[in-house]
Amino acid sequence: xxxxxxxxxxxxxxxxxxxxxxxxxxxxxxxxxxxxxxxxxxxxxxxxxxxxxxxxxxxxxxxxxxxxxxxxxxxxxxxxxxxxxxxxxxxxxxxxxxxxxxxxxxxxxxxxxxxxxxxxxxxxxxxxxxxxxxxxxxxxxxxxxxxxxxxxxxxxxxxxxxxxxxxxxxxxxxxxxxxxxxxxxxxxxxxxxxxxxxxxxxxxxxxxxxxxxxxxxxxxxxxxxxxxxxxxxxxxxxxxxxxxxxxxxxxxxxxxxxxxxxxxxxxxxxxx
Amino acid sequence: xxxxxxxxxxxxxxxxxxxxxxxxxxxxxxxxxxxxxxxxxxxxxxxxxxxxxxxxxxxxxxxxxxxxxxxxxxxxxxxxxxxxxxxxxxxxxxxxxxxxxxxxxxxxxxxxxxxxxxxxxxxxxxxxxxxxxxxxxxxxxxxxxxxxxxxxxxxxxxxxxxxxxxxxxxxxxxxxxxxxxxxxxxxxxxxxxxxxxxxxxxxxxxxxxxxxxxxxxxxxxxxxxxxxxxxxxxxxxxxxxxxxxxxxxxxxxxxxxxxxxxxxxxxxxxxx
Amino acid sequence: xxxxxxxxxxxxxxxxxxxxxxxxxxxxxxxxxxxxxxxxxxxxxxxxxxxxxxxxxxxxxxxxxxxxxxxxxxxxxxxxxxxxxxxxxxxxxxxxxxxxxxxxxxxxxxxxxxxxxxxxxxxxxxxxxxxxxxxxxxxxxxxxxxxxxxxxxxxxxxxxxxxxxxxxxxxxxxxxxxxxxxxxxxxxxxxxxxxxxxxxxxxxxxxxxxxxxxxxxxxxxxxxxxxxxxxxxxxxxxxxxxxxxxxxxxxxxxxxxxxxxxxxxxxxxxxx
Numbered sequence: 023x024x025x026x027x028x029x030x031x032x033x034x035x036x037x038x039x040x041x042x043x044x045x046x047x048x049x050x051x052x053x054x055x056x057x058x059x060x061x062x063x064x065x066x067x068x069x070x071x072x073x074x075x076x077x078x079x080x081x082x083x084x085x086x087x088x089x090x091x092x093x094x095x096x097x098x099x100x101x102x103x104x105x106x107x108x109x110x111x112x113x114x115x116x117x118x119x120x121x122x123x124x125x126x127x128x129x130x131x132x133x134x135x136x137x138x139x140x141x142x143x144x145x146x147x148x149x150x151x152x153x154x155x156x157x158x159x160x161x162x163x164x165x166x167x168x169x170x171x172x173x174x175x176x177x178x179x180x181x182x183x184x185x186x187x188x189x190x191x192x193x194x195x196x197x198x199x200x201x202x203x204x205x206x207x208x209x210x211x212x213x214x215x216x217x218x219x220x221x222x223x224x225x226x227x228x229x230x231x232x233x234x235x236x237x238x239x240x241x242x243x244x245x246x247x248x249x250x251x252x253x254x255x256x257x258x259x260x261x262x263x264x265x266x267x268x269x270x271x272x273x274x275x276x277x278x279x280x281x282x283x284x285x286x287x288x289x290x291x292x293x294x
Numbered sequence: 295x296x297x298x299x300x301x302x303x304x305x306x307x308x309x310x311x312x313x314x315x316x317x318x319x320x321x322x323x324x325x326x327x328x329x330x331x332x333x334x335x336x337x338x339x340x341x342x343x344x345x346x347x348x349x350x351x352x353x354x355x356x357x358x359x360x361x362x363x364x365x366x367x368x369x370x371x372x373x374x375x376x377x378x379x380x381x382x383x384x385x386x387x388x389x390x391x392x393x394x395x396x397x398x399x400x401x402x403x404x405x406x407x408x409x410x411x412x413x414x415x416x417x418x419x420x421x422x423x424x425x426x427x428x429x430x431x432x433x434x435x436x437x438x439x440x441x442x443x444x445x446x447x448x449x450x451x452x453x454x455x456x457x458x459x460x461x462x463x464x465x466x467x468x469x470x471x472x473x474x475x476x477x478x479x480x481x482x483x484x485x486x487x488x489x490x491x492x493x494x495x496x497x498x499x500x501x502x503x504x505x506x507x508x509x510x511x512x513x514x515x516x517x518x519x520x521x522x523x524x525x526x527x528x529x530x531x532x533x534x535x536x537x538x539x540x541x542x543x544x545x546x547x548x549x550x551x552x553x554x555x556x557x558x559x560x561x562x563x564x565x566x
Numbered sequence: 567x568x569x570x571x572x573x574x575x576x577x578x579x580x581x582x583x584x585x586x587x588x589x590x591x592x593x594x595x596x597x598x599x600x601x602x603x604x605x606x607x608x609x610x611x612x613x614x615x616x617x618x619x620x621x622x623x624x625x626x627x628x629x630x631x632x633x634x635x636x637x638x639x640x641x642x643x644x645x646x647x648x649x650x651x652x653x654x655x656x657x658x659x660x661x662x663x664x665x666x667x668x669x670x671x672x673x674x675x676x677x678x679x680x681x682x683x684x685x686x687x688x689x690x691x692x693x694x695x696x697x698x699x700x701x702x703x704x705x706x707x708x709x710x711x712x713x714x715x716x717x718x719x720x721x722x723x724x725x726x727x728x729x730x731x732x733x734x735x736x737x738x739x740x741x742x743x744x745x746x747x748x749x750x751x752x753x754x755x756x757x758x759x760x761x762x763x764x765x766x767x768x769x770x771x772x773x774x775x776x777x778x779x780x781x782x783x784x785x786x787x788x789x790x791x792x793x794x795x796x797x798x799x800x801x802x803x804x805x806x807x808x809x810x811x812x813x814x815x816x817x818x819x820x821x822x823x824x825x826x827x828x829x830x831x832x833x834x835x836x837x838x
Contacts, residue, residue, distance in 0.1 A: 514802045517802055518810075525811065
């Protein structure tokens with residue numbers, strides 16, 4: 023039973039779907055939590071747009087940058103292939119170069135999951151867009167706005183996202199404008215989701231078809247990179263401990279953790 | 295007891311019914327959750343149809359694409375048999391080709407479970423269809439709509455899915471139109487379910503009858519594919535670890551995990 | 567205590583009663599849930615019958631087909647004895663043929679549990695039948711319907727299942743018609759249950775009496791089928807692992823799990 027579960031979990035992890043789903047779910051949860059605590063539209067002329075846009079765009083940008091920065095591989099590839107200030111002694115073959123492109127491509131895909139989820143969820147929910155777009159609603163054709171001065175009208179429009187401060191005769195207009203903005207926001211969300219899906223499918227197909235590796239080779243290569251990293255880290259750790267152990271033995275006359283403490287010595291000031 | 299449970303679970307997993315049911319149940323739950331949070335019909339002329347259709351069709355399309363993309367097998371088969379940009383050194387026998395068709399067929403079946411469930415549930419529930427079809431209701435025969443201008447009539451029809459803004463004399467008409475749309479939506483849902491069931495049965499019969507394999511051969515072949523994958527992964531892992539071990543030994547002078555650390559060396563900057 | 571429980575559970579499983587009861591209970595629960603959410607009679611001329619019939623018959627048909635399709639044994643028997651496109655090299659003896667009939671018979675019994683439960687529950691509940699039959703009620707003998715045109719009468723009859731839109735002078739007639747339909751529906755339900763019970767008893771008796779096997783032979787035969795399956799699966803697994811092991815040895819130069827890693831080789835791109 024637990025073996026079957028293990029198999030399912032490990033196959034999920036390997037295919038990358040599991041991690042992408044986890045990122046998306048965490049983003050959705052974070053968005054709900056964040057939005058319910060902090061978002062309150064200012065409802066003042068000239069501020070709604072900046073407030074709503076900031077909540078829409080800035081978290082998405084931060085998630086994008088974080089998505090890139092959190093991947094160590096990105097740094098490795100960048101410093102290996104792009105930085106010209108690192109001296110290098112070996113040439114890069116075309117196969118290596120196209121494999122590096124494939125990896126940058128895959129990292130970009132992973133980094134885009136969180137910001138696109140943020141944008142899609144906020145647009146489908148609609149309250150950020152409603153706040154940002156409230157001042158730009160076209161209400162010329164409503165009789166309630168015929169004999170209202172421009173500044174008063176702006177004020178009423180800015181007050182739409184909040185329940186307070188709306189004159190009682192424009193409550194019906196407010197409801198209609200709210201439905202209209204929600205419609206625009208959700209349609210934008212659907213368009214974004216559709217475009218992202220199409221882009222994902224097309225790029226995946228291209229990557230698979232024009233990859234220099236067959237499917238089995240691709241599996242072997244991914245696994246190989248993982249093992250290389252792991253074994254190198256293990257070897258580097260042991261190597262460095264051995265070297266330091268030798269140096270400490272020279273200084274103090276014994277190794278930390280060993281039982282053999284006969285040749286203990288007090289280091290002279292020269293040794294330091 | 296636990297052995298019996300194991301047997302039941304493993305036989306469910308093998309037959310694919312368990313996974314299909316899980317996908318269907320998750321889709322239904324997600325639809326209920328999603329619909330209650332985000333769906334609010336705009337009730338404005340010219341927008342209802344696009345809004346309702348977007349909520350009906352786009353999630354189904356995305357679920358379909360996700361169903362295909364999540365299956366790694368799909369990529370393997372596609373790149374092995376369809377991509378012409380991959381050079382290959384071996385010929386494909388007719389048996390192999392028809393087995394690949396069988397697998398594509400089975401993957402398509404699995405990928406269609408979620409979108410069809412989405413469509414069936416939303417059509418049986420009926421509120422998306424009600425919103426999308428509200429503007430196209432035929433109300434010529436009602437006396438309430440005799441002396442109403444065309445634009446005013448469109449406006450009233452678009453406002454039907456929302457409770458607000460309906461004149462009191464057409465409330466009965468609204469209820470009848472709502473029942474009519476719900477009838478159409480649910481009948482479409484039943485027709486979809488019936489067609490899907492018939493298609494499933496017919497295609498399963500065809501696949502079984504005209505398969506180049508008997509039932510026992512089919513079992514052996516599925517099992518063989520699974521074992522092939524498993525043993526290849528195991529071999530690839532060991533092979534890559536051995537290769538990397540040799541390279542690390544060249545660099546540091548010892549293998550990680552081995553006791554033999556006599557020939558430890560400090561790598562020069564040339565080695566990196 | 568737990569041993570007794572185990573015995574009870576395993577004997578329930580063996581007799582098939584446990585699974586049949588589970589299917590019936592799940593069907594009843596699903597029907598209640600489904601009906602309360604989605605069923606709303608359209609109450610319009612010419613639609614009631616199709617709507618009510620669709621809700622009565624289509625789920626039963628789908629449950630029947632699902633019941634057949636979910637049983638793997640069905641496919642095995644069908645493809646072994648019925649498909650003429652499979653070439654076969656052995657003749658089928660009369661005993662084998664009658665044993666196959668016995669198994670098809672038992673699978674049919676299991677597949678009929680869910681649809682019959684659905685039909686019985688919906689008929690005993692009566693609201694689907696009430697909707698479907700509303701237009702066909704005979705109301706010629708009521709004085710309220712003497713001087714009413716045929717089209718108006720159809721409209722009133724179609725509106726009976728809904729509470730709204732019934733003229734106040736025919737409310738008593740509506741209640742009488744509703745009671746009549748509920749009577750018809752529930753009597754049909756009882757007749758169905760009685761016939762199903764009699765059919766089950768008679769067919770079980772016939773199957774046992776006219777079976778080519780005695781009771782002990784039947785036990786031996788069931789056990790034999792189970793063992794055949796089990797041993798075949800075990801042999802197929804070992805056979806396929808041996809074959810794949812040879813192929814991997816050719817590619818990588820060693821077998822996974824073996825200690826002999828002297829002849830390790832790096833596969834060229836031709837090998838993949």
